[in-house]
Amino acid sequence: MPSTPGSVAPTSEPASRPPRSGAEPTRKERFATTVLEYRAARELLRNLVRRDIKIQHRGTALGALWSLITPITTVAIYTFIFTVIMPASPVRDAGNVPFAVYLFVGLTIWNLMQNGAIGGTSSVVGAGYLLSKVYFRREILPLTSVLSAFVTFLWEFGVALIVVVVVVGIPSWHVVFVPLIVLVAMLLAFGIGLLLSTAAVFFRDVQHFIGIFMQMWFWGTPIIYSLNLLEHRPTFLNIVQLNPMTGVVVSLRNVLLMDAAPDWKLLGYGAVVGLVLVVVGFVVFRRNERLFAEMI
Known part of the structure; x- marks a missing residue:
């Protein structure tokens, strides 16, 4: 039976993992089974991504342009506030870079992490069917x-x-580090998604809390302001540097706007936090997934 637009094509896999018989599989056999399951899920993953993208813009006149209108509008609002209403610039390390460009670059990588984490939080509950x-x-x-x-x-x-x-102007050769910076942001989003999607199955309030949490996290990340603004406030500077997204935002600006290398110390810290979140999130997710269908 053909699938309808926006739907996810069914697979021939059973609804639950088939029971095993005989001896307990070895670690090598379990690993091989896991690899095969991931390979079998590739088509489903592609269909789910296509479905999500279609749903985002379904019924809209401008379609994918909304992906650009929203951040550009945000940039315009903050630029107006900090250049007209409050002309004391919160940026001290941008050189000749206009504030709007400085803000736009930081906002793009933030939106990647934020949208991935928020969407991930609701992903399991939303796929109950x-x-x-x-x-x-x-x-x-x-x-x-x-x-x-x-x-x-x-x-x-x-x-x-x-x-x-x-x-x-054209960025320097440091732009080759952009994929690495993006990968760290995606690790953070995936780790948060694994943890909070599990929590949301048992506590639906998590889906509402994540929006508030992201607002607080946004202001704790040097997107609208620069780290140099906090140089005379060491306590606040240390707190902001403990934010794993700080290194991501600062590093992307370095390679695109400052002709400089990523901040390896802050970016490395963000990568470690992201990996820990993914590992812990994976363990928590796998231990609770057998309850998902029942709870939803």
Whole structure:
């Protein structure tokens, strides 16, 4: 039976993992089974990402342009506030880079992490209809949200890169580090998605809390302001540097706007936090996934 637009094509896999008989499989056999399951889930993952992207813009006149209108509007509002209403600039390390460009670059990478994490938090609860019908690796649900956010990021980053080239100039060779910086942001989003999607199955309030949490995290990240603004406030500076997204935002600006290398210390710290979140989130997710269909 053909699938309808926006739907996820069913697979021939059973709705639950088939019972094993005989001797307990070895670690090598379990690993081989896991690899095969991930390979089998690739088509489902692609369908889920396509579905998410279509749903985002379904019924809208401007379609994918909304992916650009929202951050550009945000940049325009903050630029007006900090250049007209409050002309004391919160940026001290931008040189000749206009505040709007400085802000836009930081906002693109932040939106990648934020959209991936928020979407990941609701991913399991929102896919309840799939959990009882199709067996697949459940962790691809928060991964789908991260990949969907990455597709949107590519639109925003493409526009940001054009603006940087026109207004600031062609970035230096340090731009080759952009994929690494993006990967760290995606690790953070995926780790948060794994943890909070599990929590949201048992506590639905988590889906509302994540929006408030992201607002607080936004202001704790040097997106609107620079780290140099806090140089005379060491306590606040230390707190902001403990934020794993700080290194991501600072490093992307370094390579695109400052002709400098990423801040390896802060970026490395963010990568470690992201890896820890993914590992811990994976363990928590796998231990609780057997309860998902029942709770939803």
